[in-house]
Amino acid sequence: MNINYKTNGQDEFTHNIIPNETKLPKLPVPNLQHTLCRYLEALEPILSESQFNHTKSIVEQFGAENGSGEKLQQLILKRQEIYDNWAYNWWLDDMYLNNQAALPINSNPGMVWPPRNFSSLLDMAKFAARIVSSALICKNRIDKNELTIDTVKSDGKIQPLCMAQYGRIFTSYRAPGIPKDTLLKSETEYTKARPHIVVACKEYFYVVFLTKGKNAETLTENEIASQLFYILNENINQPKNKLPIGILTGLKRDSWAIIREQLLKDETNQRSMSFIEKSLFIICFDLEELELSFNSNCRVDSGGHRIAERDETNMAHQMLHGGGSFANSGNRWFDKTTQVHGANGLCYEHSPAEGIAIINIMETILNSCQNVENIIVETHLSIIPQKLTWVLNSDLEKQIYSSKEQFDKNIKDLDFYVFRFNEYGKNFIKSCNCSPDAYIQLALQLTYYKIYTKLCATYESASTRRFLLGRVDCIRAATLEALRWVAAMQTDFFQKHDVYSTSTFLNNSEVSIEKKLELFDKAIQKQTLIATENISGYGIDVHLLGLKQTAKDCLMCVDIFEDEAYSIANQFLLSTSQVTTGMNSFMGYGPVVPHGYGASYNLKDDYIIFCISSFYSSEITNTKKFTEFLRESLNSTRDLLVHRK
Template sequence: MPVLEREQSTNPDTNNGLPKLPVPDLQHTLDMYLKCMKHLVPEEKFRRTKGIVQMFGAPGGVGEMLQQQLHKRRESKANWVYDYWLDDMYLNNRLALPVNSSPVMVFPKQNFKTDSDALRFAAHLISAVLEYKTLLETHALPVDFARGQLAGTPLCMEQYYKLFTSYRLPGPKKDTLVAQKSSVMPEPEHIIVACKNQFFVLDVVINFRRLNEKDLYTQLEKIRKMADNEEERLPPIGLLTSEGRTEWAEARSILIKDSTNRDSLDVIERCLCLVCLDEPSGLQLTDTNRALLMLHGGGPERHGGNRWYDKPMQFVIGSDGCCGVVCEHSPFEGIVLVQCTEYLLKYMKGIPSKLVRAASVSELPAPRRLRWKCSQEIQALLAASADKLHRLAKNLDMNVYKYTKYGKEFIKRQKMSPDAYIQVALQFAYYRCHRRPVSTYESASIRRFQEGRVDNIRSATFEALAFGKAMTDGRSTFSNDEKMKTLQDAINAQTNYTILAITGMAIDNHLLGLREMAMELHMEMPDIFTDETYRVSNQYILSTSQVPTTVDMFCCYGPVVPNGYGVCYNPQSDAILFCVSSFNDSDETCSNTFVKHLEECLLEMESLCRKNSGIASS
């Protein structure tokens, strides 16, 4: 029987030949930290911080001692920062997963004419998932190579092997990322199908035979009919997984007191993935509305209970054509989700559905409805969860915006990195909105190293601020040549920091490692980590990520702080797609206003580039 174990390297082959993540030089990190923060905090606060940092890095001081301990840790671990980073980024975070943590991929809108069309799509998608899983099991997935800066380097593939084998188990203070490990005689593999807030077990291997697409369709039809039976309907237990992590852990501990609930949880926790069959939402399916429906299901009144957020891969198939995947982020990064989902969609497009209209003639056991015993205490917890998800859904302010005046080809013609250019544009837009710079997170892959995940590109550079000021405050006093010089300086600063990050030399993972090592050694926390500047440095008011796709789909996520923006972008040849999120209850943010300023700033940057190159602005 498969068991769930503490997450660890699930496929040692994925690290072969890759170097270990380096530990950056201490003084380099401290100097860079001061450089990154000098223009983000008041001068008096910065002077205090500078003294604290100098004391921390003094010869023979606490910084050097912690640095030595990190070097020892590097010798004994495949990746010295991985566990620290995973806990800090995800497992210690107590916020609810929808909106706050789980990104989504929104598929192209489907034109289903009937409910049967949606089930056919689902059966075809499940077939594609099983094909992809076979690639993973046979180690036939080709190795990824870096693109963009320092292209061509082979990348760690370990994250792919967690797509269908991981589960995020809630805990009272800290979650656990567990990995399914099969014994000699594993149980039949299964997925969970969510339909009308009910959960059903769909075995995809029966009597050692993988179900074909026709069989899968037949089973999905049975599930749809079973879900229609109102007398059999059970409370929407999935709502509990949308709770804060501590609250969900407490509710789970109550649930498992009953053996029926314990068995149902066990089956869900061991499934390959979820397929969520949604009813029509009743909304106009704009890009923005589809993004919202993926992020939170439209709240409990729509599809919010038709989910199980702890599972890494939840494929959503709405009978109105709103489809996508909801991702629990702790096992893998966005690019792995992109590669997987692009494979699935290309497979479905390239290999016609093998489904015929007639139902399967195979004698298949009926899918099983999962049962729940719900005490009054659980009913009260479900009501509280529904209320919180309703408020979370109402609070999310999303704008999916396609900028069509130009795309990455124009930027490349200026001999600039498209990613650096867009990041500078985001800094410019934030400054135009708020007249100040803020700590910014841009994820940078460190998969060049064993078990590499990400570090942070600190895009809020002094040079980007200088450009924003020149284009806003100095609009009439700076010449075009001077403005162009500040733009090129900002692009160069962004590009240089990007190279530091992807080569393991950025500051955030290093500072995190030093802080966690101090905690591990039960030391009094060094002043550098209790200083207000360090708190400001980790308040990512702009949380950004480039998620490029080659098929017609897009990624989005929520903000990571109450007064912040989440900005996911996809540079295309002649357009740039932006997904901008914020919270309605913050009087500091507004997604529509940010998008308006972003469009304005991108136009001004184009005009500046064209004037500089002697091309008349179109």
Template sequence: MPHSFRPRDEPLPSLPVPDLEITIQKYLQQVEAVAPNHLERARVLAKAFLAGPGPKLQQRLLERRQRTTNWATDWWLNDMYLSVPLALPINSNPGLAARPKQFANQREAAVFLARFLTELLNYQESLDRSELEVERVKSKDGKSLQPLCMAQHYQVLRIYRRPGKEVDTQIVLDRVSSGNHIIVAHHNQFYSIPVRASDRGRVTEAELTQQILKIMEIQADPRTPPVGILTTARRPVWAQAREELLKDDQNRHNIELLERCLCVVCIDDDVLPGTFNNPLRRDDRWIGNRDYANVLHHALHGGGSRHLGANRWFDKTFHAILGKDGMWGLTYEHSAGEAPAVFTAFEELTEKVDAMPPPDGNLIPSHLPAPEKLEWHLSEQSLSDIRDAMTTFDALVEDLDLCILWFEEYSKEFVKSCNISPDVYVQLALQLTYFRLHGQLVATYESAGIRRFALGRVDCIRAASPEALAWVKAMCQGDPESQPTSQQSADQEEGSKREEKIKELFDLAVERQSKEMMDNIMGQGIDNHLMGLRYAAKEAGEPVPDIFADEAYKIVNHFALSTSQVTTRNDVIAGYGPVVPDGYGCAYNLRKNGFIFSVSAFHSDGCTNAMRFAQTLEHSMQAMAAMLKNTKQ
């Protein structure tokens, strides 16, 4: 992990190492909620761990905390991203679709991109000068504001993820030899445009506009090899293919330009067909025949090799995407930073451009050389690698099942009026939804920002709990949507008494989830801790403790629900794919006018279904509101 504090960063505490016994206790509660058949053995292994290697490994973490800025981040980065061999698109890189743009002609679109890039350059230079205002959140006591670590914001435009056969590498780019050009992708071809020159400084908006227009006017060439598709392959496969490319000097030059650019701008002269549309469509907020799901598919993967999937370089952190119909969005490489560091900048820069007056009618002729087209010299092996990547990626794209739900029957203000955290509320709604569909709870991942601590990234807020399980079982008694359970109450209560009992169970689940959320953001989560104990043993060359080799541990870390709250300035659609083949992904945006959910699954699983999940989630949200209204004093 690149460790570069900026001069304006305020001193922050180091991430604490949680209490060992408390972590193990919380772990066993997870086993109770999602793997009850394994609980007895898990307790035996937990006791042996606490009496055996646990305390020694805990001491190593405490010592590591003393000698590092953040004891967890390097290990977490490797565990969460760099050692994962899966393809980046869908599996890792999120997508965002913003409000579509309307342009009268191609020149207006070029001006928009030039202005956005000009603002991005302004932002980059403010980063160079360490000028970002430190973000703050309420402290635990609610009486003061606490600063957050800003390292991600400063680093996100300077990191490139290079594939490896065993593990990927984050390349930290210096500001002398990188960030002074952009790459424009158009018709699967890449072009390099300098945005600064040593003898004259920044290029102007008008010059950028003309450079972009030159690229826009180039017609598609069916002979263009879709080299970008290689970045969609599994990481070890792409690492091998990259080595083949690097045998040629011209290819080496191209890859260096792609690695060292400020960002990739994708000009997409195609729209995805209706097969990517969302059957749950409710209105016509989007343009033409494209709806929410279609545009999110576009942002996530470009529709595969048949459409725009090769018009990307997925290893690069920041991709701005402009479609021929005004689609405006991004995809980004996730190991470099979390969504707030990327989405916020994207939205702020977009707002600045949207507030600018329309462009005037004339362009002053530019004497800049034409954009550099990246020409590739491809061996038979490289051509074979490209064909294989196209086949594999297209299968992944076709497997992705997306559904967007815009829930507007009430908003987070109603939830707050019930003295419940909206995030806690949504997490419990997701538990109810999964139980209704599948008759059990599963390990649930929610990103918990731990930027209160130096170089903090995230830990995992777990929403499956014994309290949540008791509540969803009570909610689902006699529910035709839920599968029957083996523990139906023999003396089922009727009418208001039953409602009061359900509300009591709900209050306990809310209390538990609220504590889980607070524990995590205060550095007391169990996932980084358990990961750290594993890595401490591995680093010392010791056997992995039995507790980590147990089936219960595998189940508890099989995140069949991968979720995150995506807070944006506007009503945008953001999402990602499931993290396991039989799982769901669910991003949610809490808006003043309602809740935006993006749900993903894989068709190939057979048991999961994104539309069915979204419809059931809608019913869960309705049932929870009815429960609260019926039991309100």
């Protein structure tokens, strides 16, 4: 059983490795028996007894001496010797590029920045110009490897983290394809010397070049602001584009891939598409919002959200999808890694980088945007922004109209809510000698259990950036220890509903506070242990994916991956992530499965920001109900720990 791996040891998208990163260790290959043991532990709380016993025998057979598991493990170890990161390509395909779901809502996160009021087009142009000029400075520092290396402290030692993700923020583009998408390196030697951005306004797209003259002299901030103001002023009183090309990027990926091929048959479209793909990033000026903010009549977008109000939930919807076809969804290009919105936030395509890299860069840029009043906007321009044009036949026009209808349906289905929990924050949790992240994960488990009287497969991202080209693995928070604790916390509930006797962990008597605390401590310890294993490169999900992919490459049929339990384990009905920001901002995303929840959280000293999402079309999920029970879970957990304090 042999596989011919690449001989150069490079992954497909490693152009941003910087010299000092070669000193980082390679991602380890976990011990097979350890992974299989943890896999069974993850399954036990979410399977029936008969399902678990069936799966246990399959797993034991897979891991037997000289079994198929050991043979696959040896092939992965050989791959590790050759590749910079043995799992990177497989993980990227599985997590993103093979996924044919539409990017907005299903994949791209949205970030809302701190409030900023724009009283005029000049204000918006100046603010955007500062973002562009600061982004150029960040891009230059990235190119010269001058960014301060991110680090973490572990066992008293400072460990550097892989910085490759930063290099992809301004140099990547996700192109739709069949059977899978492609993550392109969008930067060429020419665009590196003569960079440009693309500006979306009233669903038209403009190219703004950031250099001038034969020597490619970088534009001043005043010159950038003047070009942006030109675009704004040209469109403020104009109707929107009736045929917004950008709406097509919100389709399912295979559908968009077919339409894109049709578009690229025309040379004019090829040129316009190339400008968008090779841009540093996109600025989306949503004049619909600015115009409505000047009067008292607020319209409602496709999801039923008031367009001109700065409600945090409304803002999050704008960042995620643009509000629908008659709001701002056509004023987007969801394939591009970074889209900065004039409404003060962003949407980003997730495959090149994790949220922390995007947040760090964007907050660096925002910190430079405090004083923009001194920027001067000229009305006479030596350089005029280029408006991109498209050649559309009747079939492509029909596709655009059809895309509007489909996108609006998707938006109406999203049940998304920004929940600020103001009772306490990480200061209280730390005072209880708990990991704040583990604490929140247990609160989420308790919430799910309150609603469904069971646990589910739960995804929490764990960074593996301690290793070369590291991205994330999965912390599985639905542990047996968590199940025992949440069952204990719900004693009264079960007694009232006559189902408590089904619990195999406790008897029918009232569970003492001491016992609940004991179970809580064990659950916290297990959650912390699993998290530590993940960030140390010994998580189970990436390893299992590697074993599965190796078996596929060898044309082997392996029962462990055909087993129903593997599908259940990877149906993440709870998709969670701690998204930490330095500012009063937050990031959220949609569910990853039809009957699941998305739950991001941002822990501040004295409050916590949650972004909870589900789909209205699901008869099982309910964002409002989940939020109400989450508040209850956070308060009951606090009340429990106060007894010990």
